[in-house]
Amino acid sequence: MTDDTPNLVRLVEDDAALLAATAQGLAMAGFTAEPYADPLAALEGLGPDWPGVVLSDVRMPGIDGIELAARIRAIDPELPVILLTGHGDVEMAVQALRDGAYDFMTKPASRATLETTLRRALAARRLVLENRQLRRERDQAVPPDGLIGRSPAIRHMRATAEHIARAGMHALFTGEAGVGKERLARHIHAMSPRRSRPFVAVSCAAIAPERFDADYLGSVGGSGPHLRSYGRIESASRGMLYLNGIEALTPEMQARMLEVIETGTVWPLGASDARPVDLWVIAATRADLASLVAEGRFRADLYYRLSGLTLSLPPLRARREDVPLLFRHFVQRATERNGQRVPALTEVDQAHLDGHDWPGNLRELEQFAEAFCLGLGAAPEGTRGASLSEMISRYEAALLRDALRQEGGNATAAMTRLQVSRKTFYDKLARHGIRSGDFRAPRGGA
Known part of the structure; x- marks a missing residue:
């Protein structure tokens, strides 16, 4: 509920004298009345964030209070509408209540009853808006x-x-x-x-x-x-x-x-x-x-x-499938902060992302991403000064790990993905000290 419109009540009544008198009574009781003689005009400005309640007569020309309540319900089904009815309209008002109106009162309603009902409806509206705001903030919160x-x-x-x-x-x-x-x-x-x-x-x-x-x-x-x-x-x-x-x-x-x-x-x-x-x-x-x-x-x-x-x-090594997403996140944040363009990812960079165990976890990956954006650390650790055969060996190990990770540790599926024979596949695993069982998901979930 906004502080500049406390206890906001939109009052709809086609009788000008009764409209003025009711609005004055509401003001004296501490409400902020918005008087409308035309029910169609009363629909203007209503929406999911409107902070008040609607108090409407039932018998009106053009559209009656029942139709007005239905149209408001289409705008926001949780916006309280209270109907004022004559004795002959009670059955109609009860049906409106079943259809979603907040409450109804028969004329003439006592001042105490009217004020109590309005305050209860305003409290309900306030709670609805607070809950919506909490959900919006929760949904908009950027995950860490x-x-x-x-x-x-x-x-x-x-x-x-x-x-x-x-x-x-x-x-x-x-x-x-x-x-x-x-x-x-x-x-x-x-x-x-x-x-x-x-x-x-x-x-x-x-x-x-x-x-x-x-x-x-x-x-x-x-x-x-x-x-x-x-x-x-x-x-x-x-x-x-x-x-x-x-x-x-x-x-x-x-x-x-x-x-x-x-x-x-x-x-x-x-x-x-x-x-x-x-x-x-x-x-x-x-x-x-x-x-x-x-x-x-x-x-x-x-x-x-x-x-x-x-x-x-x-640790990151236990959720390697998240490393590319995290790396892109860190790179995007670094380039936005420094006003840079995202550099191209080389095969050596990719091999490092795929094969490194990230013992420093998020901190290490974030530092690597920032160094990559500055062109200072795009090469994997230990590759500077390495021979071509050494770099090829490391890249081969990264490809083996990536295939096993993609196949959940299923060695047969991984060798099919890489199009190598069983003997060649296991020889390479042994050469690089890789065990397929390390890539199988642990039982029992997270």
């Missing part, structure tokens, strides 16, 4: 780099991200360096109802234990309660707190963090009482936290508090 792709793992991650954003659940992200854990957390925050509140990212490995209370819980000055600094945890209240590398927290900091999450309060240094916080925590780790818990190196209660929903982000 880590969610670009068509692999089963990425489809699973997209669905899980929407679930986390909608439910506001604490979650634990696991995965190698560079797989996009923080990018995913920021995307979930942007999709959530908390997107207008801060996203506070904390590198747990960078926390100085002696500064934890002051920097993360806050402090109160000595000369009064209003001279205080807000800690980073309190700054994340009603937003999202992202804890990267949570395994780096000392046992003392783990205990303090658990207390904050469980009690929903922080106790700033020098404060006489605790401060409430509304925390939504996404933690991330490269470590095997379950093993650290078993070894007594991480608190089990904090682990179980955060790991109710655990999402493992796969």
Whole structure:
């Protein structure tokens, strides 16, 4: 509902005196009335984003209120239409209600009944528009780099991200360096109802234990309660707190963090009482936290508090079919940023994209794309200074890997694709240290 047209009511009534009196009464009750004597004119300007409700008489010349309600329903079936009927029109109004009208009232309607019905309809309209806006923002949100792709793992991650954003659940992200854990957390925050509140990212490995209370819980000055600094945890209240590398927290900091999450309060240094916080925590780790818990190196209660929903982000080598899409995305972004044209992709570039394992994951691929756009890193690692036979061997290995990936690890289909004999195919696999089983999709999905 827009602030400049609060409680907007489009009033349709062909009796001029009654129209003026009703409009005046609505204005006195705090509504913004738009009076129309002509029902056809009253249709102008109505649309899916119109923020009010329609209050219409039934008996009117030209088209009656029943027809007006039907036409409005064709414009937006969720736009509330309330009909004012005489006693003889009740049966007709009931049918209109079944057809989608919001409500009807018999004349003369009491002021209290009219106001209550209008406010209820306006609240319903406001909710409809807010939900539509949320859906638009969600649909228009650009997926983060880590969610670009068509692999089963990425489809699973997209669905899980929407679930986390909608439910506001604490979650634990696991995965190698560079797989996009923080990018995913920021995307979930942007999709959530908390997107207008801060996203506070904390590198747990960078926390100085002696500064934890002051920097993360806050402090109160000595000369009064209003001279205080807000800690980073309190700054994340009603937003999202992202804890990267949570395994780096000392046992003392783990205990303090658990207390904050469980009690929903922080106790700033020098404060006489605790401060409430509304925390939504996404933690991330490269470590095997379950093993650290078993070894007594991480608190089990904090682990179980955060790991109710655990999402493992796969490395690029486990979703190689997404590499071309990600590469094009990074190249497009780099060329737009630098005002350049997209360079031509050479066979050597393609071989590197197909054959490299990308141990640095998204970060490494993004750096390669940016170097490619600048003409500095288009050649695969190690090819500069290599002999022709060495480059041919690497390109052959890339072709073998690509064929196996395309065929899901089916060696017979891959050798058919490459038009080579079984002996030649397996000799080449052995020469390059390639195993067809590495390209088969894991059972159990993402």
